[in-house]
Amino acid sequence: MKLDSLQSDEGLLLTTSSTVPGALFTVAHPMQDDPAIEIESIRIGSGQAGAGLSSRRLVEQKVDALRQVLEKQQGDRQLVILQDFPDPDALSCAWAYKLIAQQYEIYCDIVYAGMLSHQENIALVKLTGLPAQRWTLQAAKEKLSAYQGCVFVDNQGTTTQLMALVQQANLPIVAVIDHHSAQDDLKPQFLDIRPQTRATATIFTHYLQAGLLKLDSNNSEHIKCATALMHGLRSDTNRLMQAQEEDFMAAAYLSRFYDAQLLNAVLQASRSKRVMEVIERSLRNRVLQNNFSIAGVGYLRYDDRDAIPQAADFLVTEENVHTAVVYGIVRDEDEDLEIVIGSLRTNKLTLDPDEFIKETFGQDAQGRYFGGGRSMAGGFEIPMGFLSGFNENQDYTRIKWEVFDAQIKQKLFRLVNPQ
Numbered sequence: 001m002k003l004d005s006l007q008s009d010e011g012l013l014l015t016t017s018s019t020v021p022g023a024l025f026t027v028a029h030p031m032q033d034d035p036a037i038e039i040e041s042i043r044i045g046s047g048q049a050g051a052g053l054s055s056r057r058l059v060e061q062k063v064d065a066l067r068q069v070l071e072k073q074q075g076d077r078q079l080v081i082l083q084d085f086p087d088p089d090a091l092s093c094a095w096a097y098k099l100i101a102q103q104y105e106i107y108c109d110i111v112y113a114g115m116l117s118h119q120e121n122i123a124l125v126k127l128t129g130l131p132a133q134r135w136t137l138q139a140a141k142e143k144l145s146a147y148q149g150c151v152f153v154d155n156q157g158t159t160t161q162l163m164a165l166v167q168q169a170n171l172p173i174v175a176v177i178d179h180h181s182a183q184d185d186l187k188p189q190f191l192d193i194r195p196q197t198r199a200t201a202t203i204f205t206h207y208l209q210a211g212l213l214k215l216d217s218n219n220s221e222h223i224k225c226a227t228a229l230m231h232g233l234r235s236d237t238n239r240l241m242q243a244q245e246e247d248f249m250a251a252a253y254l255s256r257f258y259d260a261q262l263l264n265a266v267l268q269a270s271r272s273k274r275v276m277e278v279i280e281r282s283l284r285n286r287v288l289q290n291n292f293s294i295a296g297v298g299y300l301r302y303d304d305r306d307a308i309p310q311a312a313d314f315l316v317t318e319e320n321v322h323t324a325v326v327y328g329i330v331r332d333e334d335e336d337l338e339i340v341i342g343s344l345r346t347n348k349l350t351l352d353p354d355e356f357i358k359e360t361f362g363q364d365a366q367g368r369y370f371g372g373g374r375s376m377a378g379g380f381e382i383p384m385g386f387l388s389g390f391n392e393n394q395d396y397t398r399i400k401w402e403v404f405d406a407q408i409k410q411k412l413f414r415l416v417n418p419q
């Protein structure tokens with residue numbers, strides 16, 4: 001686990017859009033029998049005023065550009081690199097990219113360096129046979145030279161430990177397709193970043209609708225990929241509750257191909273006992289102030305990291321709570337590393353998770369923020385530096401947690417209770 005990476009499953013680091021209902025956009029819209037797109041003017045909830053941009057034209061331009069890039073890479077092997085803790089949006093889009101690229105005889109491997117930690121993600125991969133592999137950094141070093149290019153979907157390299165290796169190996173960056181706000185200054189051959197869009201799955205569905213891959217309801221891989229995209233879209237929009245018109249349109253298109261039973265099976269995945277225990281701790285330890293619910297959950301295993309956002313999802317459902325923050329010290333026993341990881345969930349439209357987290361925790365010595373967010377969700381990671389690592393002494397371990405817990409609360413309460 002790299003300590004200085006700004007990462008999170010919640011798709012970090014994005015500055016979000018204003019929540020002011022906004023500008024007039026035109027958007028791709030599928031017709032009943034024709035996968036070609038029809039234009040319709042709609043209002044997009046978080047559009048920027050005055051950006052009178054035709055999104056159909058944008059989609060067409062992007063699709064043309066991507067097609068040209070893919071044509072040039074014909075016969076290559078590419079790596080599709082996901083964040084260390086890939087979520088359904090990332091996993092499904094990587095698969096869609098792989099299927100698109102396959103038509104150009106480009107062979108893709110989908111990789112991540114961390115872990116599948118949410119029970120639904122594990123179920124998604126197992127039940128659909130989603131072709132993603134976990135790579136250790138050692139394996140990555142040995143294997144990178146077999147590829148001619150790499151692609152980032154639903155991330156921009158800031159949330160994966162593989163980025164440093166890609167840069168060392170000078171592996172060309174073919175494409176970056178994401179809905180987080182623009183991060184590092186990558187210069188890929190193809191770039192499509194749409195911070196106003198709720199899910200990368202919506203972007204990929206636009207590609208499919210525009211003909212980059214013709215989904216076939218007799219092709220079981222297509223059905224499974226459409227199901228995965230539906231899951232990605234739902235999970236990044238809080239089960240469509242935060243979806244905008246373009247996301248509903250994308251879901252409508254996917255509904256022609258996806259397997260509802262399979263999606264249901266993925267969603268039925270149950271939580272492990274340890275995740276339940278972390279949620280229980282968060283409930284017991286929570287402090288309520290000014291409609292914020294703040295809970296430190298102590299130490300947890302690397303494999304259970306995803307229990308933190310799940311606990312935050314749960315705490316934010318309490319009456320009179322609009323924002324929940326849950327954090328804990330995640331221990332990677334293999335690497336003898338510890339790191340503070342936290343998640344924020346909010347229902348408050350005027351609270352920008354990205355801004356809130358950046359303001360709460362500030363930057364490290366290199367000027368990098370400890371986290372960020374997208375609409376309604378954010379995450380942070382605070383390296384423990386010299387204090388990282390295990391100690392047999394239980395008192396020492398307890399005191400260390402108390403110090404971090406107190407420091408984090410102090411920073412949070414400054415914003416929660418402004419003077």
Ligand SMILES: [Mn+2]
Pocket residue numbers: 011089090154179198199200236
């Ligand atoms: Mn996403």
